[in-house]
Amino acid sequence: MSTTEAEHREEEDVTAGEDEDTGAQVAPIVKLEEVAVSTGEENEDSILDLKAKLYRFDKEGNQWKERGAGTVKFLKHKVTGKVRLLVRQSKTLKICANHLILPSMTVQEHAGNEKSCVWHARDFADGELKDELFCIRFPSIENSKKFIETFQEVAESQNQEENKDASAAAGLLENLSVEGNKDAEKKDEEKSDNKTAEEEPSSGKESKADTEKKAEEPASSA
DSSP: OOHHHHHHHHHHHHHHHHHHTOOOOOOOSSOOOOOOOOOSOTTEEEEEEEEEEEEEEETTTTEEEEEEEEEEEEEEETTTOOEEEEEEETTTOOEEEEEEOOTTOOEEEETTEEEEEEEEEEEOTTSSOEEEEEEEEOSSHHHHHHHHHHHHHHHHHHHHHHHHHHHHHHHHHHHHHHHHHHHHHHHHHHHHHHHHHHHHHHHHHHHHHHHHHHHHHHHHHO
16 A cells, blocks of 8 residues: 555544544434323322233133233222222233222132132223123232232222212211201291281281171161
């Protein structure tokens, strides 16, 4: 390689190096801002949160089909006290199961497998209520037992909540009935008072006429 070519190569290397080390800062064309994402769980407290894999029984195919692997939660509403079961996939956060825990629901171990359990529910994961048979499998027997225990406790507590609501509703109806009777009695009394007030003047007129008649009778006889 000649001296001229070597010098030219060095100049190119220096120029390239200078281009790489300019340290220029380019402002982003689009500025991205943080956006608050609502999960729908803001007004709920988590009672239980476990890793699991959910299956749904396909009646047409007569087989179990996987719904997704992720987390299963029992969420209690801070105001109403209602508890729902929610299952989301880990990566996509897609909802795989979403239904209320009702007093009539039961859960049991699946076919002798201590890591799995099954239950029926009216599920709303697909945007409409569907009767589903679910099976959920946990990594450990301990988590499966914890899920079953929590499920049963929640169902029992919801039964108590329903009884409280029924008692409160019955008490409200009773109060309304009593108030209605009082109002009816008050109206009857007002009607009776008005009727008495209307009769009193007419009675007064008749007595006055009788008095005048009696006063005239002696004069005519004389």
